[in-house]
Every structure is written in structure tokens, then in C-alpha cells.
Amino acid sequence: MNISKYIIVIGVVLASCNGAKDEKNTSEKTTTEVTTKVENDISTSSFKVWGNCEMCKETIEGSLKVDGVEKADWDVDSKIMTVSYNASKISIDQIFKNISSVGYDNIALRGNDSAYKELPECCQYDRKK
Numbered sequence: 001m002n003i004s005k006y007i008i009v010i011g012v013v014l015a016s017c018n019g020a021k022d023e024k025n026t027s028e029k030t031t032t033e034v035t036t037k038v039e040n041d042i043s044t045s046s047f048k049v050w051g052n053c054e055m056c057k058e059t060i061e062g063s064l065k066v067d068g069v070e071k072a073d074w075d076v077d078s079k080i081m082t083v084s085y086n087a088s089k090i091s092i093d094q095i096f097k098n099i100s101s102v103g104y105d106n107i108a109l110r111g112n113d114s115a116y117k118e119l120p121e122c123c124q125y126d127r128k129k
């Protein structure tokens with residue numbers, strides 16, 4: 001893959017996206033893993049979810065406003081989602097499904113295509129799955 005071409009494409013998408021932060025460091029480490037820590041009854045997992053901007057953040061985090069999830073935070077710059085949840089109420093697989101259902105590719109699942117097409121144009125990130 002031509003990496004420099006890829007970075008330019010991402011840069012254009014971000015620049016046209018309302019509310020996007022200027023991204024000085026456009027290098028991207030592809031995380032293919034889920035990191036999970038368990039403390040008392042709460043699991044905290046971190047993994048990659050692809051997206052563009054603050055609006056994506058709202059949509060992605062909104063998909064996890066469900067029973068069993070204590071906290072969901074997606075970082076626009078690193079694209080890392082950090083979710084704290086009660087694993088006896090919701091599984092990590094269900095968390096991946098919720099994110100996919102609103103149109104977002106994550107390390108486990110491709111985002112739902114019809115949900116993706118309904119995203120605002122600036123949120124239509126480069127597909128990874």
C-alpha cells in the first residue's frame with residue numbers, strides 16, 4: 001500500500017470534517033488486539049474503532065449507552081475506544097456489535113453498511129474492514 005497517499009486522503013477527510021481536530025501526527029499504529037483489565041467486577045477494554053471526528057465520537061459512544069456499560073470513551077486522535085463494563089451484563093462481543101450497528105468498523109467487526117451510508121458525509125471515514 002502507498003502509505004503517503006493514504007495519509008493525504010485521511011488528511012483531506014479530516015480537514016473537511018466539521019469539528020475535526022487538526023491532526024499533526026497522522027501516523028497510525030494498527031492495533032489488532034483488545035487489551036482488557038479487570039478490577040473488581042468491572043472490565044475495561046481498549047481497542048481500535050475507525051472514525052473521523054467529534055460527531056463520530058458521539059455516535060460511537062452513543063451506541064454504548066446501554067445496560068452494563070459504565071463508561072465509553074473514544075479518542076479522536078488515537079481512534080482507541082476505552083470501555084468499562086460489567087462483563088456479567090454485557091459481553092465484549094456485544095460491545096463490538098453495538099459499535100458496528102451504528103456504522104463503525106472496529107477491530108472485530110465491519111461497521112453496518114446501511115448505517116455507514118446514513119452517516120454525515122464528514123463522518124464517512126475510510127473503511128478498514
Ligand SMILES: [Cu+2]
Pocket residue numbers: 017051052053054055056057122123124
Ligand atoms: Cu465524524
